[in-house]
Amino acid sequence: MPISVLCIDDHALLREGIAAVLQGQEDFQFVADAATAEEGIERFRVYQPAVTLLDIQMPGVNGIEALVRIRKESPSAKVIMLTTYKGDAQAARAIAAGAADYLLKSSLHRELREAIRIVHAGRRHVTPEVAAEVMQNMGGATLSQREIEVLQCISNGNSNKIAASRLKSSEETVKVHLKNISAKLGAKDRTHAVVIALRRGIIDMV
Known part of the structure; x- marks a missing residue:
């Protein structure tokens, strides 16, 4: 058959x-x-x-x-x-x-x-x-659900202030999340973090 x-x-x-x-x-x-x-x-x-x-x-x-x-x-x-x-x-x-x-x-x-x-x-x-x-990425630090949400929001071109408003958080908290995200992904800055996350499928293109 x-x-x-x-x-x-x-x-x-x-x-x-x-x-x-x-x-x-x-x-x-x-x-x-x-x-x-x-x-x-x-x-x-x-x-x-x-x-x-x-x-x-x-x-x-x-x-x-x-x-x-x-x-x-x-x-x-x-x-x-x-x-x-x-x-x-x-x-x-x-x-x-x-x-x-x-x-x-x-x-x-x-x-x-x-x-x-x-x-x-x-x-x-x-x-x-x-x-x-x-x-290659097995065993590396994983992003929390909140960190993924912040990164997804930032990937759409939103500023920290807009991301904070949409996520019902403070701008300072968003900055802390971005710092932790960059450290976990080994990114040089927020743009680099978005590129890495898209490549790895952590966030989606929208």
């Missing part, structure tokens, strides 16, 4: 490209695709694919939340997360939520088919670039 595959991604060209790659192989069957997490969850219920390809960053419900919902309904679901960034924080959250793999979109042309076969066989597989990123 061919391996049935569902692809959930908000980029039509990526979905079409994956469909074209898999439809040319006898051991794959591309059964459906979806542009949103909500639509993807519904199609998962209908098609019950052997392997689901799920974009980690989508408008509305994000990939990790969709993964949690799919796995809650079907604990044996085999899901491969797709991402543009090799952020170790995102990878760790996805794997903790039950993802069987975490693939960079830039590596799909050379790794996708083998990754699907490995995951379908019941094994986990993480692309080497992502594994290296996770290992």
Whole structure:
């Protein structure tokens, strides 16, 4: 029996490209695709694919939340997360939520088919670039939820004063949080901290 595959991604060209790659192989069957997490969850219920390809960053419900919902309904679901960034924080959250793999979109042309076969066989597989990123930052200081909120707010271009107002805190407290954030991330300043946090997937681009 061919391996049935569902692809959930908000980029039509990526979905079409994956469909074209898999439809040319006898051991794959591309059964459906979806542009949103909500639509993807519904199609998962209908098609019950052997392997689901799920974009980690989508408008509305994000990939990790969709993964949690799919796995809650079907604990044996085999899901491969797709991402543009090799952020170790995102990878760790996805794997903790039950993802069987975490693939960079830039590596799909050379790794996708083998990754699907490995995951379908019941094994986990993480692309080497992502594994290296996770290992490099393992054991480092982690940001608190409040620090993440401050950093996310600052990443939108807000001043300390505006961030303090939005977070119902004081400007001085925001400054203390930023100092601690920079120390934990090894950042030279607030801009550098934002860049590091985006790269590692600690905060999201909005």
